Amino acid sequence: MLDLNDVALFVHVVRNGSFAEAARQLGMPSNTLSRRVQQLEAQLGTRLLQRSTRKLTLTHSGELFHERCSGAVEGLLDAGQQLMTGSQEPSGTVRVAAMADFFDFFPMEWVADFLAKHPQVRLDFVLSDARADLIAERIDIAFRGGVLQDSGYVGRQLLGAGNEGLVASSDYLNKRGVPATLQDLDNHDCVSFAHPSGLTTWRLMGPDGVEEDIQITSRFNGNTAQALRKATLAGLGIALLPPTITNLDLQAGRLVSVLPHYYRTGFGLHLLYPSRKHLPLAVSAFIELVMEKLKEQTFPANV
Structure with a gap:
């Protein structure tokens, strides 16, 4: 039969990311804690943790075991704390x-x-x-x-x-013109998430229900939607963004919809x-x- 105390110790080690920190919180020697987890691994007949000088990593078996037992252990600890403090x-x-x-x-x-x-x-x-x-x-x-x-x-x-749409600032469109077709994006600056290859392709659903790919030139790349929104507001190009990012700007006229019949299904x-x-x-x-x-x-x- 598994020693449930060892299971709780294993969860505590994973929770804290190291034997040293878990041992410090528990007030017990780190080598004792390591030995107890090794006993658990021996009982289960599988390795749960990969140990190195830098960090602990869960094995596949360790991940599965942790997912199954961590909630129960945390729940028991939480219930015990509530009983001891008399608080819910x-x-x-x-x-x-x-x-x-x-x-x-x-x-x-x-x-x-x-x-x-x-x-x-x-x-x-x-x-x-x-x-x-x-x-x-x-x-x-x-x-x-x-x-x-x-x-x-x-x-x-x-x-x-939600469906992501193309948007740009009025200042940008006044300077560069409004694209009438998807192919017109070839002559425009775009604002996009960076791609490792240095090239970015947008796959957009057209008004006829057919997807089309367009490779765009991006002079500004960012790794957050807010960074792209701010760059678009500053007139740096056309962006493909979700409506939850752009709705207020569109309503206030700070951004303008571009090629509104083209969109990309969001997440x-x-x-x-x-x-x-x-x-x-x-x-x-x-x-x-x-x-x-x-x-x-x-x-x-x-x-």
């Missing part, structure tokens, strides 16, 4: 991974209200357009755009896919977390906040 209030730290320009669309006032309502909760945001490794970076909740991969985690859709937005069961109250509370606030809101796709 959410508490502890929630680490959230999101795109770099997250707070351009998720008002900080929502965060302030949440923290005021739950004084024992701390929020730790990891903002990057790179996909976070939920295990290695100890992430509780991740916002993720695009097609959701089958990772063993729980995914909840926040927004469905939905999902909320990703380890398990439906045994979620810490603080994590559940934040998920509830997100679902409530974004139910009738718009949000940018993560391209």
Whole structure:
């Protein structure tokens, strides 16, 4: 029979990213903690962690085992803490991974209200357009755009896919002219996400329902949708952006739609977390906040 204490120790090591940090928090020698995890691996008959001087990496078996047991362990610890304190209030730290320009669309006032309502909760945001490794970076909740991969985690859709359209500033169009056909983009500067090859091709759906490829010249590249939006507002070229990024600018006349019958299907937005069961109250509370606030809101796709 597995020693559930060893399972809990394994989860704690993964949670902290190293034996040394986990041992420090637990108040036990690092070599003792390592030995207990080795005993667990021996019982399971498989290696769970690849050890190196720089970092720990979960093996495939380790990932599967962690996904199955981490929620239960965290839930038990959370339940025990609640019983000891006599409180049913959410508490502890929630680490959230999101795109770099997250707070351009998720008002900080929502965060302030949440923290005021739950004084024992701390929020730790990891903002990057790179996909976070939920295990290695100890992430509780991740916002993720695009097609959701089958990772063993729980995914909840926040927004469905929207159609991205071509936009430019009036100043740019006054100087360079308005393209009448897709091929006219050959004579225009564009604003785009950088491609490793140095060449960027937009695949757009046309008015006849047929997709067309157009290779564009981009004099400004960026790695966030907000950077591209600001470059487009500054008149640096034509951009292909989701409506949730450009709607307000279009309504205010700061941007103008270009070739409106051409579009690219965008990506939905999902909320990703380890398990439906045994979620810490603080994590559940934040998920509830997100679902409530974004139910009738718009949000940018993560391209």
